[in-house]
Amino acid sequence: MSNDAGNEHEAQAHEPMGYGTYFLTWFSLLCLTAITVTAAGMHFGGMSVVVALVIAAIKASIVLFLFMHLKYEDAMFHRMLLIMILALTIFIGLTFTDVLFR
């Protein structure tokens, strides 16, 4: 029962993000979508994948930190995200150390 008071405090810990901030976030995501579609029309050769992935990573970060409030969460959640990215990087990176040399 006493935990419920801690609950309330924990939940109320951060200031709510204003509606305007969410609209700005959404607008920047729309812009980045426009950029990625435009970039697809340009000839970057082998780099086009990298460009697409970088823009996608930026968009994902915006959703993660603002829409999903990761910016306002404590370090533990940031570490979880980091470990996940590390894991994926290892899975794909290590696989390519094999695949690229076949």
Next chain:
Amino acid sequence: MSTHTHAHSVALPGHKDYRGSKIGIWLFLITEVILFGGMFLLYSVYRSRYAVDFHHAAGELNTLLGTINTLVLLTSSLTMALSIAATHHGNRKLALIMLALTIACGAAFMVNKYFEWSHEFAHGIYPGSEYLLAHPKGEILFFGLYFTMVGVHGIHVLVGMGLLSVMFLKVMNQPNKTVSFVAGHGLANADGGHFAVLDKDGNAVWKSEPIDATIERVDMKTKYWPVKERFHVADFNQLENSGLYWHIVDIIWIFLFPLFYLIT
């Protein structure tokens, strides 16, 4: 959970753990990312091997519909976030409107997908089709990955829509509360006591039958006007968690879109 805790009133077991629940949903979302990550791994290997075929195959996809779907999902993320923000501001009506819009965006996404895939099936592009099998290996692989990954993502969208519909009903019920008194907790050794509804003079407007040992449980359901003071962030834990799920579904599409529709 109520602010007036009487010695005999005990909320039913199943206490809320806001932080624990948040940790739980993030862990689940990470498993979702790993799920798609495995498929992205497959994609990356085959794309590096059949780069030209992938480019040709991607040309068959409808980039306009793909872009529209991206915008639809991004907007649904906005409405989802606004819905939760509305609960923080104690505005239940806005929260419900935004939640409904989010579900509608999900539906729009699926309708788009239906048109896209109908068009592709009509042109003989589907897993195992003879038309497809006549094409180079890389193109067959591209479409195999496309239908699988976009398909699994679509299932996630549908599940999300179901989840948000349930959340809609839960938010509609806010800020009403149910407090339960259970035999063994609040009703132990109950013998001849009763529940009563009192008016402002302390007179019993209604009085229950005596509470004795045969009574298992008493539920006290209270309806409140949806005023701002009654809205507490911790009550919307499930809605926030559902929102996090929805955003992950959006993030996965953010990666699917350029990798399938924008291969130059």
